[in-house]
Amino acid sequence: MRILEAFSHSPLLIVYICSGDPSPKATPDLVRRLARAGADIIELGLPHSDPIADGPTIQAAAQRAIAAGMNTDVYFDVASVAGDAVPLVFMGYYNMVYARGLDRFAKDCKDSGISGMIVPDLPPEEASPLKDACVRHGVDLIFLAAPNTPPARLKMISEETSGFLYLVARKGVTGARSDVLQDTRDLIARVPEGVPKAVGFGISTPEQAADVIRAGADAAIVGSACVDLIAKGEIERLERLVKDMKEAIARAKGKAPIVC
């Protein structure tokens, strides 16, 4: 519910960080600073040993976080103390959820103040058991669609998702890219009306974030660019980036889509 409510004040900026990077202790403070800088929702990544949907930046962050002692127990502790300035969303791989037990995982999300779950390697066809658990505990299960998702499947995913629909900006894995493709614009346009749309994968600059908002998205998701600044210890630049992105998307809202 908290996520849907947030989407009633779009455009939103969603920021991904890898919890536990650089240390579990640092994560709650980072969450609060990002929220103050303008993040509307924070995707809190649970690091996995084998992150097949992620590029080198987030892979490296996951390895650092695991080495720093992050695990699922610590993850929920961190989420609990991060506070409720903005809605938190879990992002992590299905095996980590499966290993804890689906019901227990969804309940732990609820109890630690996490409003939704994104599981990038869990397509809706395999998700019924987790979906049931999420419904039981009032947690949104957010599905992803990609530029190569065909129309009938996109309709199905749009119906199955709850909270919002995560649109993968382009094929490939996470990581900063230099432009936003026509593919992304087409995908945004293909989503049935009334479904909140957030676009991620490859968005690293305020211009790109503004671009996807102008193309009709309700939210822009930035991940690797932030993770990269955290890796370099440049937290002030991180806050500046988030601030700039937030301003850019606010300006972009309402303007006509740019046709290319």
Next chain:
Amino acid sequence: MNCQIENAAGIKFGRYGGLFVPETLVQPLLELAEAYEQMKNSDEFHRELKNLLKNFAGRPTPLYYARNLSLELGRKIYLKREDLVHGGAHKLNNTLGQGLVAKRMGKTRLIAETGAGQHGVATAIVGANLGFETQIYMGEVDIERQKMNVYRMELMGAEVIPVRSGSRTLKDAINEAMRDWASTFEHTHYLLGTAAGAHPFPSMVRDFQSVIGDEARRQISEAEGRLPDSIVACVGGGSNAMGIFAPFLKDDVRLLAVEAGGRGPGKTDKIADNGASLGYGTDGVLHGALTKILQDPYGQILESYSVAAGLDYPGVGPELAYLAETGRVHPRMADDKTAIRGFRALSRLEGIIPALESAHAIGYAMSEPDALGELTIINVSGRGDKDLATVMDYENS
């Protein structure tokens, strides 16, 4: 709910298998499954594959009566000689099949993962022969362990891409190949080397490897007038095992799947000292399938270990996980020492140097002869030339 995926045949084996992949890969996998279903029913496809298997790969491979090993163990032992397949292992059966599928799908590039290098070599062979641009992902650690195979791949025109992420071995090479495929699927086929991973790979690879069991069934019937009491095969991901087991699943034949016991069961937080996912693993999702995997209590994948690089994998094909659970296949283990013993014994007794992977099956048979019955077939999945340096190091350590 749209049941597009659930309707596809063979996607699950009991609760195992499935399609646990990022959305971008769902469509390429479904397209591959559909293309393969069509080709399965195409006479022309089978003619072309049969021709390549015969005239290029050198099939059928002999089913050899191992007289000296039989004398040693006091029962009849036959060896299925996959070590004589072109390239030195059973891997080419699968790469030829998938190569033809990729060709017919209009793909121009092949990518593959490799651990020991055998699947990489078999993919490079097909890339050269069928005219694909070929890139092989290989962990940095494995590149160091298998220099000769790296050079073989390069000689045949494939590019070997070092994988520096994670444990820098086979599982990370698979991760990297999946990431590549997520952005290149339009012109690239991911040629997975074992009967594991997301649908349709487990069933497709099993089908292409079933030529081993089909031949063995005919050959043992001709030689002995009956089916064997047991069949022994080593298991990493499980492609040679599923290949020889599949045609015998409905028969009263004991199917023994020998995993890498490595240094034993003891494991630390991050490393399993073995590659025995059926023996020591628990249910989990790895590389797109629900199966038995080696993992910590939180679901982090453990680094596996075996003296045989081809068995050094923390998962196993979902069909084997299912068959082991139902009791149709019996998971067994051979540790490093047992495998080395098998390696030396077959070399000395029969003049056949087996791959270290296959040596696990031989070593197991030698240490548990009573489990075999009176008549058994051991699958010699590959030849051991690639392993000489490893064995020399092992003996000296």
